[in-house]
Amino acid sequence: MSSHAAQAILLGIQETGEHDLLVTYFTRPGGKLRVLAKNARLSKKRFGGALDLFISGEIVFTYGRRGAIPILKEALAREHHAGIRGDISRTAHAAYWTELVSLYMEEGEPQEECHDLLASSLLDLHLGTPPEQPHLLFQARFACLAGFRPNLGSCLKCGAPPGGMAKGAIGFDIKGGGIVCPACAGPGQNARLGLGTVRQLAWVMERDLGHARRARFSKQAAWTAGGVFEAFLPYHLGIEPRSLRFLRETRRLGLLDSMPGLSARFAQSRLNQQGDNP
Numbered sequence: 001m002s003s004h005a006a007q008a009i010l011l012g013i014q015e016t017g018e019h020d021l022l023v024t025y026f027t028r029p030g031g032k033l034r035v036l037a038k039n040a041r042l043s044k045k046r047f048g049g050a051l052d053l054f055i056s057g058e059i060v061f062t063y064g065r066r067g068a069i070p071i072l073k074e075a076l077a078r079e080h081h082a083g084i085r086g087d088i089s090r091t092a093h094a095a096y097w098t099e100l101v102s103l104y105m106e107e108g109e110p111q112e113e114c115h116d117l118l119a120s121s122l123l124d125l126h127l128g129t130p131p132e133q134p135h136l137l138f139q140a141r142f143a144c145l146a147g148f149r150p151n152l153g154s155c156l157k158c159g160a161p162p163g164g165m166a167k168g169a170i171g172f173d174i175k176g177g178g179i180v181c182p183a184c185a186g187p188g189q190n191a192r193l194g195l196g197t198v199r200q201l202a203w204v205m206e207r208d209l210g211h212a213r214r215a216r217f218s219k220q221a222a223w224t225a226g227g228v229f230e231a232f233l234p235y236h237l238g239i240e241p242r243s244l245r246f247l248r249e250t251r252r253l254g255l256l257d258s259m260p261g262l263s264a265r266f267a268q269s270r271l272n273q274q275g276d277n278p
C-alpha cells in the first residue's frame with residue numbers, strides 16, 4: 001500500500017464508528033479529500049493534536065481497497081490558527097469560508113488557487129487582521145474561482161462604465177450578478193457601493209493573491225461589499241451555508257454586547273420567540 005503526502009487544511013470532523021473520526025481536508029494537490037482517522041477518539045496523542053478545525057499542515061494517507069475511504073496515517077500541524085478558534089467572531093468567519101469550500105468544491109479535483117486563497121485568508125484572520133478584510137477578499141476571489149465573477153466593468157442595464165456613470169452610489173444586482181449605475185438603479189437594489197469601492201474590488205479580483213491580500217478597504221466599504229457577497233454567493237452557487245446564519249448571529253450579538261441594556265432586551269426577545277415556536 002503506497003503512502004501519499006499532501007499539504008492540507010482541515011475543513012471538518014465527524015465522529016464515526018466507536019473510535020474513529022471522518023476528517024475532511026482541502027488538499028493543495030488533490031482538492032477535497034475525506035479520510036478515516038482510526039482510533040483518533042481513543043487517544044488525543046494519536047495525531048499529535050493536529051485534528052482541529054482550520055489547522056493547516058501536512059498529511060500522509062493511504063488508499064485501501066477500491067472505493068474505500070483513504071486512511072489517515074500522519075497529520076502534522078504547520079499552522080494551528082489558535083487565534084481563530086479563541087475568538088467567536090473569527091471562528092464564525094472561518095467556519096463560513098470552509099463550509100463554502102466544503103460544499104462547493106468537488107472531491108479529488110485539484111484547486112490549488114482556492115487552497116492558497118483559503119490558507120492565506122485563515123492566516124490573516126489568525127494574525128489579527130480585522131475580519132471584514134479577508135472576509136471580502138475571500139468571497140470576491142472565491143466567486144471568481146467558482147466561475148461566478150461579478151460584472152464590475154459596466155452597468156448591467158445601460159452599459160456605462162464606472163468612470164462614466166452619473167454621480168451617486170452604485171447599485172449591485174444580486175440576481176443579475178453585477179453593478180447598476182445610479183441612473184438605472186431602482187429601489188430594489190439596496191446594496192449601494194461607492195465608485196472607489198467598485199474599482200478597488202475589481203482590482204483585488206484581478207491581481208495576484210500576494211498583492212490583493214495587502215489591499216485595505218475602508219471598514220464601511222468592506223462591511224457593505226462583504227454583505228453583497230453574502231447574498232451573491234449563496235444565490236449563484238445554489239447553496240445556503242448553515243454557518244452564514246451563525247456568522248450573522250455572532251455579528252448581531254457582538255454589536256449588542258457593547259450596549260448591555262439592549263443586549264438583555266435582545267436575549268429576552270429571543271427567549272420569547274422560542275416560546276412562540278416550540
Ligand SMILES: [Zn+2]
Binds near residue numbers: 156
Ligand atoms: Zn445604467
